[in-house]
Amino acid sequence: MRHRMEGRKFGREADHRKAMLRNLVKDLVKHERITTTQAKAKEARRLVERVITYGKKGAVHHRRLAFKVLEDRSLVKKLFDEIAPRFEDRQGGYTRIYKTSPRRGDCAPMAIIELVDRPVLDTKDKDKGKGKDTKK
Numbered sequence: 437m438r439h440r441m442e443g444r445k446f447g448r449e450a451d452h453r454k455a456m457l458r459n460l461v462k463d464l465v466k467h468e469r470i471t472t473t474q475a476k477a478k479e480a481r482r483l484v485e486r487v488i489t490y491g492k493k494g495a496v497h498h499r500r501l502a503f504k505v506l507e508d509r510s511l512v513k514k515l516f517d518e519i520a521p522r523f524e525d526r527q528g529g530y531t532r533i534y535k536t537s538p539r540r541g542d543c544a545p546m547a548i549i550e551l552v553d554r555p556v557l558d559t560k561d562k563d564k565g566k567g568k569d570t571k572k
Contacts, residue, residue, distance in 0.1 A: 437558075438493060440478060440570050442553075443479065444475055444479050446475070446476070446479075447493055448467075453480050454475070455464065456476070456481075456532050457479060457483055458505055458506075458507065460470070460472060460476060460480040461484050461487060461505055461506065462479055462506055462508065462511060464484055464531075464549060464551070465484075465487070465506060465511050465514060465519065466511060466531075467517055467553060468550060468551045469548060469549070469550035469551070469553045470517075470549055470550075471536070471546060471547070472544055472546070472547065472549065473509070473539070473544050473545060473547065474533070474545045474546065474547040475545075476529075477547040477548075477549040478533065478547075480549060481531050481533065483505065483550060484530065484531055484549075485528060485529075485530055486505075487502050487506065487515065488515070488519060488520060488523060488569050489528075490502040490515075490531045491515045491516045491519060491520030492520045492523060499512060499516060502515060502516070519551065522551075522553045523552075526552070526553075528537065529552065530549060530551060530552055531549055531550065531552065532549070532550055532551075532552050533548070534548040534549075534550075535544065535545060535547050535551050536548055544570050557566065
């Protein structure tokens with residue numbers, strides 16, 4: 437019986453599962469928004485929230501704990517210098533999960549996981565002045 441057992445196994449060995457979740461966390465820190473299955477998003481959220489909390493604390497010890505997960509100095513620097521200060525006033529809940537349409541092929545339930553205070557890039561301003569109406 438699975439009573440009080442936490443976490444999902446995803447049908448993978450422990451090392452494979454750990455590497456997969458680390459890669460999801462790395463991509464989320466790098467791109468601040470990724471698309472994955474709902475189960476992977478919910479499991480990655482646990483690890484991402486912990487790493488962002490390390491970034492908010494800011495000590496050398498927490499920097500080393502974050503490096504254990506991220507395994508990349510540039511990502512640790514981005515986490516501590518850019519991402520964590522944005523969440524200084526927030527007590528958890530740093531990520532948001534949107535459910536999207538099922539994946540074509542195996543109909544797996546998909547989701548988008550993103551950071552809550554993600555900066556919005558406005559592409560409408562870039563498109564102004566381009567198109568058929570431009571005079572030569």
